[in-house]
Amino acid sequence: MEIVLAIGIGVLVASGVWLLLRPRTFQVIIGLSLISYAVNLLIFAMGRLRVDAPPILDPAITADAGQYADPLPQGLVLTAIVIGFAMTALYLVLLLAARGLTGTDHVDGQEPDQ
Amino acid sequence: MKELVEHLVVVPIVLPLFAAALTLFFDERRRAARAAISFGATSIVLVVALVLLFEASDSGPHQGAATVYTIGDWPAPFGIVLVADRLSTMLLALTSFLGLTTLLFALARWDRAGPRFHALFLLLLMGVNGAFLTGDLFNLFVFFEVLLAASYGLALHGSGSARVKAGLHYVVINLAASSLFLIGVAVIYGVAGTLNMADLAVRIPDIPASNRVLFEIGCAVLGVAFLIKAGTWPLGFWLPATYSAASAPAAGMFVILTKVGVYIVIRLSLLLFGDQAGPSAGFGEQWLAVGGILTLVFGTLGILASRSMSRIGSYCVIVSAGTVLAVVGIGGEASLAGALYYLISSTLGASAFFLLIELLNRARGSTAAAISPPVFNDEFSDPIGDGTETDEVGVVIPATVALISGGYILCAILLAGLPPLSGFVGKFAVMSGVLSSTNMVAPLSWVLIGILTLSSFGMMIAFARVGIEVLWTSAEKQPPRVKRVEFVAIAALLAAAVTLSVEGGLAMRFVTSTSTWLHAPQDYVRAVLEPAVPIAEGAAP
Numbered sequence: 196m197e198i199v200l201a202i203g204i205g206v207l208v209a210s211g212v213w214l215l216l217r218p219r220t221f222q223v224i225i226g227l228s229l230i231s232y233a234v235n236l237l238i239f240a241m242g243r244l245r246v247d248a249p250p251i252l253d254p255a256i257t258a259d260a261g262q263y264a265d266p267l268p269q270g271l272v273l274t275a276i277v278i279g280f281a282m283t284a285l286y287l288v289l290l291l292a293a294r295g296l297t298g299t300d301h302v303d304g305q306e307p308d309q
Numbered sequence: 310m311k312e313l314v315e316h317l318v319v320v321p322i323v324l325p326l327f328a329a330a331l332t333l334f335f336d337e338r339r340r341a342a343r344a345a346i347s348f349g350a351t352s353i354v355l356v357v358a359l360v361l362l363f364e365a366s367d368s369g370p371h372q373g374a375a376t377v378y379t380i381g382d383w384p385a386p387f388g389i390v391l392v393a394d395r396l397s398t399m400l401l402a403l404t405s406f407l408g409l410t411t412l413l414f415a416l417a418r419w420d421r422a423g424p425r426f427h428a429l430f431l432l433l434l435m436g437v438n439g440a441f442l443t444g445d446l447f448n449l450f451v452f453f454e455v456l457l458a459a460s461y462g463l464a465l466h467g468s469g470s471a472r473v474k475a476g477l478h479y480v481v482i483n484l485a486a487s488s489l490f491l492i493g494v495a496v497i498y499g500v501a502g503t504l505n506m507a508d509l510a511v512r513i514p515d516i517p518a519s520n521r522v523l524f525e526i527g528c529a530v531l532g533v534a535f536l537i538k539a540g541t542w543p544l545g546f547w548l549p550a551t552y553s554a555a556s557a558p559a560a561g562m563f564v565i566l567t568k569v570g571v572y573i574v575i576r577l578s579l580l581l582f583g584d585q586a587g588p589s590a591g592f593g594e595q596w597l598a599v600g601g602i603l604t605l606v607f608g609t610l611g612i613l614a615s616r617s618m619s620r621i622g623s624y625c626v627i628v629s630a631g632t633v634l635a636v637v638g639i640g641g642e643a644s645l646a647g648a649l650y651y652l653i654s655s656t657l658g659a660s661a662f663f664l665l666i667e668l669l670n671r672a673r674g675s676t677a678a679a680i681s682p683p684v685f686n687d688e689f690s691d692p693i694g695d696g697t698e699t700d701e702v703g704v705v706i707p708a709t710v711a712l713i714s715g716g717y718i719l720c721a722i723l724l725a726g727l728p729p730l731s732g733f734v735g736k737f738a739v740m741s742g743v744l745s746s747t748n749m750v751a752p753l754s755w756v757l758i759g760i761l762t763l764s765s766f767g768m769m770i771a772f773a774r775v776g777i778e779v780l781w782t783s784a785e786k787q788p789p790r791v792k793r794v795e796f797v798a799i800a801a802l803l804a805a806a807v808t809l810s811v812e813g814g815l816a817m818r819f820v821t822s823t824s825t826w827l828h829a830p831q832d833y834v835r836a837v838l839e840p841a842v843p844i845a846e847g848a849a850p
Binding site: 230242282 | 473
């Protein structure tokens with residue numbers, strides 16, 4: 196399971212960085228999204244990967260921390276997802292404003308050969 | 310009554326939040342109501358910040374111990390804490406003061422240049438205050454995002470294609486930096502199992518050797534995120550473009566944003582990597598020292614190469630961040646005290662300079678292109694109309710030109726670090742601290758002293774050059790229309806800087822005790838993890 200997750204995060208980050216370095220604003224926003232997905236997975240993985248372990252205390256199960264998944268990274272991921280979502284939406288607005296004002300979708304607001 | 314006082318710590322965060330929400334209830338036509346809410350909230354925050362500053366100082370009721378506020382009354386490593394110690398209250402007071410003055414300046418006309426200025430401004434204030442107060446790394450991330458989201462809106466305030474273009478880069482850089490921030494936080498949590506700064510400081514010596522490299526990688530990634538925000542070379546190329554494109558009050562307030570990055574670097578490197586950190590002690594110091602010195606060089610060269618005043622202002626911000634970071638890297642109690650003093654003085658100076666640039670550009674009017682091509686064309690156009698001023702308070706002050714020039718000279722002296730103002734005192738304190746801190750002065754310290762001196766010289770050249778162009782103009786032109794509030798805002802900032810110089814002894818004692826406090830992180834840890842006052846009996850069910 197670890198190796199699959201590690202490869203997944205790696206592919207997401209690599210694609211994200213490549214897209215981030217592209218000259219079109221839309222490619223940049225997709226790149227940022229991919230990186231934020233990868234980061235969310237990383238935060239989640241930092242609570243250690245567990246199968247069939249609840250993050251919430253259950254009185255029926257004995258109070259042993261080993262029986263449970265770490266709830267904190269899950270809470271952190273939730274916050275990070277919400278914030279990342281809001282920031283992406285904000286960037287989308289900016290992207291459209293820049294497209295409307297400059298007439299191009301190049302990140303510098305002008306085509307390089309002009 | 311005593312219980313109410315304990316809740317003061319949370320006011321600088323909660324009050325701007327509610328005030329920002331409140332301003333949204335009034336539409337754009339009810340400007341006076343919005344301005345009143347926003348001004349009232351900012352004033353109260355300033356008063357609260359000053360009270361907290363007094364409480365945290367040596368003469369306060371706690372004799373200089375940190376005030377710890379546990380949110381929801383959860384004990385420290387499990388709940389989120391706010392910590393008001395000397396460093397955070399000092400920066401809190403500085404932020405609130407900058408907030409009040411730049412807001413005052415904005416009330417003259419800039420708050421009409423776009424929608425929801427007051428809400429964004431108050432949220433920015435909330436984010437910065439929260440970042441200074443929090444004692445938890447993930448909470449810090451949340452406040453960082455709050456202040457960044459508000460700053461995106463403020464950077465674009467007034468619109469125009471130049472602002473949108475600069476804003477596009479600013480947002481992308483900061484989103485990427487936020488990802489790095491999260492990666493660092495995640496790795497630190499994965500290794501140490503806590504995100505509370507004080508708890509982290511306790512656990513660092515016990516991290517097994519096999520995990521230590523991973524932990525340090527996490528801290529390094531986190532550090533890179535902060536250095537991006539602080540505008541360090543080579544991560545700070547976004548800064549001049551964004552700051553010089555932003556409207557005057559926004560840029561005046563943005564000066565504090567780089568200081569947030571610098572603050573976290575100071576806080577974490579002294580708290581986590583002090584002498585008690587075992588094998589990790591002194592982690593990253595060399596990088597900070599070299600990076601800071603290179604930033605200083607880059608900023609100075611940028612100032613010399615700048616062809617517009619707002620770019621000079623932006624590079625001054627970079628120089629200020631570089632100086633403080635280099636001192637943190639080189640270390641020493643006395644030099645850090647000097648650096649903190651310098652940080653306050655340079656922040657006040659740079660903020661005043663950004664506000665003054667607006668007036669100077671207005672004064673130069675049509676000859677604006679003489680010194681350089683304008684960076685953004687809409688700076689000179691009235692954001693509200695086409696220059697047909699029908700303002701109710703548009704009083705032309707006869708001595709306008711003299712006052713603007715006087716302000717410019719004060720700013721130049723402050724930022725370049727010439728005697729007798731506080732810029733000089735700060736730089737001198739840094740140099741004397743660096744020289745006195747160890748028996749044998751490291752070569753890097755000599756480099757820093759040399760670069761600091763050359764940097765002052767370079768800034769002096771740049772300011773003199775611009776001053777000749779801007780101030781020695783013919784008297785035929787109409788003096789610019791400057792409103793009283795704009796004067797009051799700039800005068801207050803400069804007066805604060807002058808006070809800082811006159812009351813230098815008092816200020817210096819405070820920063821020295823701050824530096825001593827920062828170099829004894831066990832006190833901070835004890836204050837957070839072992840609350841002195843037990844929870845009131847009978848409070849628990």
